[in-house]
Amino acid sequence: MMDNATLLxxxxxxxxxxxxxxxxxxxxARIEIHHNLILGVHLVPGLQVDATETKEGIEAKIVIExxxxxxxxxxxxxxxxxxxxxxxxxxxxxxxxxxxAGIMAYCTFPNAVDIRHVMDARITIGKGAxxxxxxxxxxxxxxxxxxxxxxxxxxQEGGRFQTDFELIxxxxxxxxxxxxxxxxxxxxxxxxARISGxxxxxxxxxxxxxxxxxxxxxxxxxxxxxxxQAQAQIFNTLTASAAYARGHVDCKEIVQDxxxxxxxxxxxxxxxxxxxxxxxxxxxVDSRQLETLMSRGLDEDEAVDLIIxxxxxx
Amino acid sequence: xxxxxxxHITLHLGGKPILRDLSIDFWEGHIHxxxxxxGAGKSTTANLIMGLAGYRQxxxxxxxxxxxxxxxPIHERAQRGITLAWQEPARFEGLLVKDFILASAKEKxxxxxxxxxxxxxxxxDLYFSRKVDKTLSGGERKRIELASILAMKPKLVLMDEPDSxxxxxxxxxxxxxxxYLKENQATIIMITHSLTVLQQADHAFLxxxxxxxxxxxxxxxxxxxxxxxLPCIDPNPTQLAAMENQ
Numbered sequence: 001m002m003d004n005a006t007l008l009x010x011x012x013x014x015x016x017x018x019x020x021x022x023x024x025x026x027x028x029a030r031i032e033i034h035h036n037l038i039l040g041v042h043l044v045p046g047l048q049v050d051a052t053e054t055k056e057g058i059e060a061k062i063v064i065e066x067x068x069x070x071x072x073x074x075x076x077x078x079x080x081x082x083x084x085x086x087x088x089x090x091x092x093x094x095x096x097x098x099x100x101a102g103i104m105a106y107c108t109f110p111n112a113v114d115i116r117h118v119m120d121a122r123i124t125i126g127k128g129a130x131x132x133x134x135x136x137x138x139x140x141x142x143x144x145x146x147x148x149x150x151x152x153x154x155x156q157e158g159g160r161f162q163t164d165f166e167l168i169x170x171x172x173x174x175x176x177x178x179x180x181x182x183x184x185x186x187x188x189x190x191x192x193a194r195i196s197g198x199x200x201x202x203x204x205x206x207x208x209x210x211x212x213x214x215x216x217x218x219x220x221x222x223x224x225x226x227x228x229q230a231q232a233q234i235f236n237t238l239t240a241s242a243a244y245a246r247g248h249v250d251c252k253e254i255v256q257d258x259x260x261x262x263x264x265x266x267x268x269x270x271x272x273x274x275x276x277x278x279x280x281x282x283x284x285v286d287s288r289q290l291e292t293l294m295s296r297g298l299d300e301d302e303a304v305d306l307i308i309x310x311x312x313x314x
Numbered sequence: 315x316x317x318x319x320x321x322h323i324t325l326h327l328g329g330k331p332i333l334r335d336l337s338i339d340f341w342e343g344h345i346h347x348x349x350x351x352x353g354a355g356k357s358t359t360a361n362l363i364m365g366l367a368g369y370r371q372x373x374x375x376x377x378x379x380x381x382x383x384x385x386x387p388i389h390e391r392a393q394r395g396i397t398l399a400w401q402e403p404a405r406f407e408g409l410l411v412k413d414f415i416l417a418s419a420k421e422k423x424x425x426x427x428x429x430x431x432x433x434x435x436x437x438x439d440l441y442f443s444r445k446v447d448k449t450l451s452g453g454e455r456k457r458i459e460l461a462s463i464l465a466m467k468p469k470l471v472l473m474d475e476p477d478s479x480x481x482x483x484x485x486x487x488x489x490x491x492x493x494y495l496k497e498n499q500a501t502i503i504m505i506t507h508s509l510t511v512l513q514q515a516d517h518a519f520l521x522x523x524x525x526x527x528x529x530x531x532x533x534x535x536x537x538x539x540x541x542x543x544l545p546c547i548d549p550n551p552t553q554l555a556a557m558e559n560q
Binding site for chain 2: 252302314
C-alpha cells in the first residue's frame with residue numbers, strides 16, 4: 001500500500017503533471033481524493049469544504065460563499081491507482097448568491113481493469129452566481145472503467161452554470177452520464193460533453209434541460225468520435241415553458257469502422273414565446289475536410305486524427 | 315519547361331463526357347489561367363490533377379515532372395508538391411488556424427504560421443488562435459487556406475475560382491500571395507471565368523465543352539472570351555475553333 005504522498009504523486013503523474021508544481025500556489029484551492037481517502041484539502045477565502053470518508057468513497061459539501069469571487073480555478077483530483085475497485089463520490093455544491101468560481105476536476109484511473117466510478121452530485125447555483133465545472137477524465141488503455149456521473153443542477157435567477165466533460169485520452173470503457181439542469185429566469189446553462197470512444201467502449205449521455213423562467217437560456221452539446229466497435233447513444237432533452245426562453249441542442253458524432261452512433265434529441269416548447277432549436281450530425285469524416293488536409297500532404301489517418309482533434313476540442 | 319502535362323485525358327461523369335481528349339502542357343514557374351464558361355470542365359480538370367474522389371477513372375495520363383501520377387492518392391501527389399485551393403474552402407469545427415496551417419507547413423514553427431498569415435493580410439494576433447469554422451467569413455477562410463498553401467511551399471498550386479466570394483481588398487491580398495508563390499518558383503493554375511483574375515496570369519488556356527479551344531496570351535484569350543463566351547455563343551468547341559481560324 002502506498003503512503004499518501006506517493007498516492008498523490010502517482011495521481012498527479014497520471015494526469016501528466018507534477019504535484020509540487022500544481023500545489024505550489026497558495027491562492028489555488030485543492031481537493032485530492034484517492035478511492036475513499038481524502039489526501040489533501042487546501043482552501044481559499046470564500047470556499048468551504050466539509051468532506052467525510054465513506055466505505056467506498058467520500059461525501060462532501062462544498063460551499064462558495066455569498067458574494068465570494070474565487071479568482072483561480074479550484075483544483076479537484078479524483079482517482080484510483082489500483083486495477084480494481086469502486087469509488088463513490090457524493091457531492092452537494094452550493095454556489096451562493098453572487099458568488100463566482102470555476103472548478104477544474106481531474107478523474108484518473110490509469111491502471112483500471114475493473115473500476116466503477118460513481119458520482120452523484122447536487123448543484124445549486126444561487127441568484128446571480130457563476131459556476132463553471134470542467135471535468136477531464138484520464139483513463140488507461142484497457143478501458144476497464146465504468147463511469148456513472150449523475151448530476152442535478154438548479155440554476156436560480158440570473159445564475160450561470162457551465163459544465164464541460166472531456167474524455168479523450170485513454171479508453172472510455174463504459175460511461176453513463178446523466179445531467180439534468182433546471183434554469184430559472186435569466187439563467188444561462190451550458191452543458192457539454194466531448195468523448196472519444198474506441199474498441200468496445202460504450203457511451204451513453206443523457207442531458208436534460210428545463211427552462212422554467214423567462215429569458216432562461218441553455219445549450220446542450222455533445223461531440224463524440226467513435227472508432228472500431230464503439231457505440232454511443234445520446235439523449236438530449238430540452239424543454240422551455242416560459243416566455244423568451246431560448247435553447248439549442250447540438251450533437252455531432254464522427255463514426256468510423258464498425259462503430260455505431262445514435263442521437264435522440266427531444267425539444268419541447270410549452271410557451272408560444274419560447275424557442276428551441278436542435279442540430280444533429282452523425283456520419284463519417286467529411287470528405288471535403290479530408291481531401292483538403294490530404295491535399296496538404298497528410299495521409300488519411302493523419303487527416304482524420306486532426307479533424308477529430310478539432311471536433312473534440314470545441 | 316513543362317512541369318505538368320495532361321496527356322489525352324478523357325473523363326466521363328454520370329455517363330456524360332466532361333473532358334474530351336484534353337492535352338495541355340503547363341510550364342514551370344508560370345501563372346496559368348484555365349478559363350471557360352460554366353460547365354467547360356475547368357474545375358473537373360483541377361480535381362482530376364489533385365486526384366479527388368470521383369475523378370480517378372479516366373483515359374489518358376497526367377505527368378508531373380515527367381512521371382505519371384495517375385495511380386497516386388491525393389496525399390502522395392501533395393507530398394510531391396501539388397496542392398489545391400478550393401473554390402469554397404472547408405470549415406473545420408474546433409480546429410485552430412495555427413494547427414490547420416502547421417499541419418501542412420514544411421517549417422513547423424509558430425513564427426512561420428504568423429508570417430504566412432501576415433502575408434495573406436490577416437493579423438496573426440487576431441487569427442492565430444481562431445477556429446477554421448463558421449465564425450470565419452468565406453473570404454477569411456480563403457485567405458487562411460492560401461496561408462496554409464504558402465506554408466507548404468508547393469511546386470504546383472491549383473486555385474479554383476480564387477475570386478469567388480471575396481471582396482476587392484481580399485482579392486488583392488490573394489493576388490499578392492500568387493506573386494509571392496511565383497517568386498518562389500511555384501507554378502500556378504488558376505481556374506476562373508473572371509477577366510480580373512485572368513489579368514494576373516502569364517498565359518491562358520480556353521476550355522470549352524471539355525476540350526482545349528485555344529491558348530495564348532492573356533490579352534488574346536481575354537478578347538476571345540469576352541466576345542464569344544459571355545454569353546457562350548455556341549457550346550460546340552469545334553465550331554468555335556473554326557470561327558477563330560476565320
